[in-house]
Amino acid sequence: xxxxxxxxxxxxxxxxxxxxxxxxxxxxxxxxxxxxxxxxxxxxxxxxxxxxxxxxxxxxxxxxxxxxxxxxxxxxxxxxxxxxxxxxxxxxxxxxxxxxxxxxxxxxxxxxxxxxxxxxxxxxxxxxxxxxxxxxxxxxxxxxxxxxxxxxxxxxxxxxxxxxxxxxxxxxxxxxxxxxxxxxxxxxxxxxxxxxxxxxxxxxxxxxxxxxxxxxxxxxxxxxxxxxxxxxxxxxxxxxxxxxxxxxxxx
Numbered sequence: 001x002x003x004x005x006x007x008x009x010x011x012x013x014x015x016x017x018x019x020x021x022x023x024x025x026x027x028x029x030x031x032x033x034x035x036x037x038x039x040x041x042x043x044x045x046x047x048x049x050x051x052x053x054x055x056x057x058x059x060x061x062x063x064x065x066x067x068x069x070x071x072x073x074x075x076x077x078x079x080x081x082x083x084x085x086x087x088x089x090x091x092x093x094x095x096x097x098x099x100x101x102x103x104x105x106x107x108x109x110x111x112x113x114x115x116x117x118x119x120x121x122x123x124x125x126x127x128x129x130x131x132x133x134x135x136x137x138x139x140x141x142x143x144x145x146x147x148x149x150x151x152x153x154x155x156x157x158x159x160x161x162x163x164x165x166x167x168x169x170x171x172x173x174x175x176x177x178x179x180x181x182x183x184x185x186x187x188x189x190x191x192x193x194x195x196x197x198x199x200x201x202x203x204x205x206x207x208x209x210x211x212x213x214x215x216x217x218x219x220x221x222x223x224x225x226x227x228x229x230x231x232x233x234x235x236x237x238x239x240x241x242x243x244x245x246x247x248x249x250x251x
Contacts, residue, residue, distance in 0.1 A: 001065050001085050001114075002107040002197045004045070008068035012046050014195055021176060021229075025129065026052050028173040028231040032127045033058050036097040039127075042086055042118055043104040047073030053100070054078070061096065063089065089117040096122055098233075102129045106159035107197060112243050115163075119240040125170070125233040128160045135225030138187040138214060142198060145210045151202050167242045169232035176229035184218055 004011065017025070026049070033039065036058055041050045044062025046069055053060050061080040064070050070081050084090050087110060099118045105111045118126055143157060156162060191199055192211050199207055 001087065001109065002200070004064075004066045004197070005068040006200075007195055008046070008066060008072055010195070011069065011072075012048065014190065022048070025175045025229060025231060028175045029127065029129075030056060031173055032125065032171070032231060032233050033098065036124065038096045038098075040089075040091070040096040040099040040118070040121060042089075042099050042101050042114075043107070044073055044078070044081065045069045047076045047078045049100060049102065050078050051076050061091070086114045086117060089121055091121045093120055094123045098122060098125050098127055099236075100127050101160065103159065105163060106155055106157050108155070111156040111159075111163075112247060115239060116243050119236045119243070122236040125235055126239055127231065127233045128164075128169075129229065130161050130164050130169075130232055131227070131229045132161060133225050133227050136182055136184065136223050137225075138184070138191050139196065139198065141214050141217070142191055142196070142210055145213055146198070146202055146206070149206055149209065151206060153198060153201075164232060166246075167234065167239065170235050170238065171233050173231045174228070175231055176227060179224055179226050182223040182225045184223060188214060188218075 007014070033053065033056060038059045038061065039053055041053070041060050041062040044050050044064045047062060050060045050062050050073065059080070060078065061082065062073060062078060063082045063084050063086060065083065065085050067083055070083055074081055082090060086104065086108060099122045101118065105114065108114045143153065146152065158165070188211070190196060194200065202210070
């Protein structure tokens with residue numbers, strides 16, 4: 001699992017959504033917590049959702065592999081925090097009512113094993129956030145170029161979005177649907193400064209070559225992207241069956 005220690009101090013500033021969007025997303029997410037008393041926040045990070053969940057009267061246990069991220073979450077007042085790898089969750093079977101899984105599956109070595117661990121510990125449902133961006137993307141171009149140059153990630157790069165495409169969620173709640181201007185310079189600078197995890201295992205020389213190629217594609221005219229976001233959940237037993245069948249199909 002990718003460790004975010006190196007960017008913990010800038011994570012909220014560089015990964016966070018505008019407060020208005022976060023509020024809208026969480027308003028939908030609250031629907032998923034009905035009948036839930038205890039939530040496992042898998043990949044809790046700096047606690048951007050955990051703190052909001054606790055304010056709804058739901059107890060949260062947060063797990064993350066990064067000590068620096070956990071420390072920031074702790075500073076926000078989140079108490080039940082565990083430093084651990086999601087490939088081996090240190091909790092007993094069916095001890096939480098629901099698990100929250102946001103922007104995690106593209107970061108782990110074995111996404112099926114991680115999902116299996118969450119299903120093992122979760123009684124009811126696995127809640128997630130599915131974001132789709134259509135239009136220009138430095139991330140997509142970087143992934144393409146690093147593979148072309150002999151450095152594929154060997155990860156599940158489509159993450160939770162790919163899971164939802166393979167197994168229809170039991171519930172979907174649309175939260176965002178907007179067209180917005182795309183800032184190429186801001187995005188490419190983010191990657192040049194090694195703020196994205198997909199740059200961390202690429203040799204310096206190769207990274208420089210990739211960024212040079214991306215820079216050459218810079219457009220002088222205005223560009224736009226279309227973003228959609230929905231909160232979803234799968235019943236944990238249904239998801240566990242899917243993982244078992246999927247693993248058998250690849251044997």
